[in-house]
Amino acid sequence: MSEPALLRRRQALHHWRRRQAEAGRPVHVVPTMGALHEGHLALVRAAREASPCRPAALLLTIFVNPLQFAPGEDFDRYPRDLEADLERVREAGVDAVFAPETGELFPGGEGSLTRLLPPETLCRSLCGAHRPGHFEGVATVVARLIALIRPDLMVFGEKDWQQLQVLRRVVGDLALPVRLRSCATVREVDGLALSSRNRYLSAAERRLASGLPRSLRRAAPAVAGALGSGDPGALARVLGDLTSELEAGGLRVEYLDCVDAHSLVSHRQALPPLAGRPDSPEPSPRAAPPATPGMALLAAAVHCGPTRLIDHLLLMSRAPxxxxxxxxxxxxxxxxxxxxxxxxxxxxxxxxxxxxxxxxxxxxxxxxxxxxxxxxxxxxxxxxxxxxxxxxxxxxxxxxxxxxxxxxxxxxxxxxxxxxxxxxxxxxxxxxxxxxxxxxxxxxxxxxxxxxxxxxxxxxxxxxxxxxxxxxxxxxxxxxxxxxxxxxxxxxxxxxxxxxxxxxxxxxxxxxxxxxxxxxxxxxxxxxxxxxxxxxxxxxxxxxxxxxxxxxxxxxxxx
Missing domain, CATH: 3.40.50.300 (P-loop containing nucleotide triphosphate hydrolases)
Incomplete structure (x- = not known):
């Protein structure tokens, strides 16, 4: 495989992008925060295969985005190893890597940066309720990358499901000229979703972590049955039992919920105002909707030792x-x-x-x-x-x-x-x-x-x-x-x-x-x-x- 071009500055990115335009090559981008694993490489393969008519130029970005980390989160210790990442993308056939310093993306500093405010309705549940400002940071940096790179296609993983829904909405609402494509979560043999944060886990914690996907799979039939029962309390009971099972398995549950897969509205109860949003309206009580054809998302965030892990299952009532x-x-x-x-x-x-x-x-x-x-x-x-x-x-x-x-x-x-x-x-x-x-x-x-x-x-x-x-x-x-x-x-x-x-x-x-x-x-x-x-x-x-x-x-x- 040829050596990918390493672009550290916006000017170098500009010159590279102009050469692709002159060659008539579409540009497909895989945005990451580095610490690459097989899940990222699956996104690279999807980006390559998404242009059968004209071979695309593949650009992978590596940027640990400070805007999406709240105070006290793991920004400082988030794994960074650019050399190892470059070796992995070299084998994957990436054409270029854009790995800017923070000052390259935010020349005026974080404090003077214009920020995007994603739809409040998509950010008031799941991770959004527990990480105020997180999706604002994600949307702001992704929009900044779109403006700098002008890609034809960006590829994201479905593991970060709420993030994917937010970004689809931002791109659609702002009519940003880019296609988004998603790829299924890549998992270890025991079902644990691949994540850069998995490297935080000790051997003992790693064994406990595998209980998260196993418990979600085991609970899926009961959740689907509760959704179809018409009993608003049935789902709460199933999720309560699942929470107890996860806690007994050594995982501390941050949240566990079943939501509509696209609106992210909870199927079991009204949602509280979004943390950190003083303008959030008071929610009205809402009964769980019946299980009509469509999709529900069974989603959880847990702490395994000091490491925060997320996972989900998508539940469909029939083939699409x-x-x-x-x-x-x-x-x-x-x-x-x-x-x-x-x-x-x-x-x-x-x-x-x-x-x-x-x-x-x-x-x-x-x-x-x-x-x-x-x-x-x-x-x-x-x-x-x-x-x-x-x-x-x-x-x-x-x-x-x-x-x-x-x-x-x-x-x-x-x-x-x-x-x-x-x-x-x-x-x-x-x-x-x-x-x-x-x-x-x-x-x-x-x-x-x-x-x-x-x-x-x-x-x-x-x-x-x-x-x-x-x-x-x-x-x-x-x-x-x-x-x-x-x-x-x-x-x-x-x-x-x-x-x-x-x-x-x-x-x-x-x-x-x-x-x-x-x-x-x-x-x-x-x-x-x-x-x-x-x-x-x-x-x-x-x-x-x-x-x-x-x-x-x-x-x-x-x-």
Missing amino acids: IVAIDGPAGAGKSTVTRALASRLGLLYLDTGAMYRALTWWVLRQGADAASAAAVAPLLRDLDLSLSLEAGGAQRVTLNGHEITDAIRTPEVTAAVSHVAAHACVREALTAQQQRMGQRGGLVAEGRDVGTAVFPDAEVKIFLTATVAERARRRAGDLRERGFEVPELALLEQQIEERDHLDRSREVAPLRRADDALDLITDGLTVEEVIERLVDLVRQRVPEEAWPPPAEDQSSPLSNT
Whole structure:
């Protein structure tokens, strides 16, 4: 491996960043406080693999941030060994290491630094309630690094879950021009989460520390049961028993709670005002919410001897559902199929189902615009979707293999009329919902996130400009051997179909209120997939749903 460039000053960083821009290389960053271990190297590998189209320049930062340590915490004794860290990143293939002194990041001193104040609602529970000012310090320094480096991507570990939620919110609220990606916690053989602070532990303390992840895993079924019981006191009793178990195992519990994984609001009780925040409003009593599809976080901080350790488990009530909506021609089918493979989920092409039915209506000579003519054709409908070994979708209807036939201009022209009938929407929506009862799928269409799977864990609205969609439609027709109209005519047809889809009385095209937006103009297919992965991982992290070891394919049918 080549020697990574060691950058100690902002000027050196500036010159290095400019060379990457001139070479057209995206810059991916892994921020750390040093004392590197295998968990950090896993982040480096993820940063390298996150740019399959253009190899990225990998920058690792090492900075022990004084702003995130409260008085009396371990800032002075936090492990620092730059030479050992450089040796580790050399083996990992990092291009450069930015390891500034404090004065390089804070030229005017800490006292004169403008600081970021993260959302109070994300900082009043868990670590935020016990380490006042901690996340302000984290957010301030990360924003400073973003401004200096101008990275395309930053990669963080899911071990520091609350930190990750704070940083996602800060980046989103301030529209900072960087993508964030997270990676699952890396653990020792006995389950202990890797941490730079683990080196503080004596041999005896190390054995006690392994009881933390073991106890969390053992308690997980009882916690999930309490969440689903509807009894607000059940969770408190389970967490009380778990606290006693940890204390009996030689660990002093700082906090133990079960919170919503994204809002970080406690499932068992109202939270006290955030320590150190005089402006914190008085909390109102809040009953534990029912265990609806989604995620809960079972989180703990304990002291093992003088060492503070944190850990958590993510609890899901079912396998995730990803709903991708958007207008025709936005490229949903291509990228949704690839995304499903990347995530190890089933692929449900709802658009193909409506196209298949439209093909059947036209084949029977029925009037596509007449609900009375279409309704009888819904009886005894035998429709199935499956993925072949190479990932291609196969569509079969009433014994006919119609994968290519449903993409003809005739079907395209008639599908909006068929889909507008209430009887059609009711029949196919019910079929799709049966397919998704156990979760574990990626579905695409025009109302998947609003009508079919309104409780999907992830909702994405994927779109592109009319001009871009017309260009793609022309390419698709050309590739399939059909006559290609003028682009102006294609744009007119797309605008007319958009109007019809948005204004129809039954299941109009609309964006779900909680959908994440992705505009695909100017992006390659692989770049769209990478951004979809980023969006999905905001809601369903690797720890909750790990990526498959290899691509998977499974059939979907109406049974």
